[in-house]
Amino acid sequence: MEKKLKYKYQSDATIRQSHNIYAPFDNYHDYCNWIVMQAVELNNMVITLPPNVIAEIWIHDVHFRQVFRRMAYMAHFVHYEKEVQRLLPWCNVDIITYCTRFDNIKKEKLVSYFVK
Incomplete structure (x- = not known):
């Protein structure tokens, strides 16, 4: 006689969330909204400043750099770079070119990359 295989189905929230590629967000739209x-x-940080001062903020403000890197990586993950470029009229950097730096970074090292 053939032995029938029994499958154990688990519907735990943590298991479902671990398979969500947009975690900790629920879906693609929440991810893009973030x-x-x-x-x-970023726009609110530099809205009243002249363009030559924005470079000084990049050099001296760690929080500004972290938000920019995180936003750029998230945009690169879902190929949203062109939209981000339009949202940042003050940014003279080509974000598509900037995001190529994330191509060879392993996911385990990304956390330490963003903390810098």
């Missing part, structure tokens, strides 16, 4: 919110945060 990218837009980070772009708005």
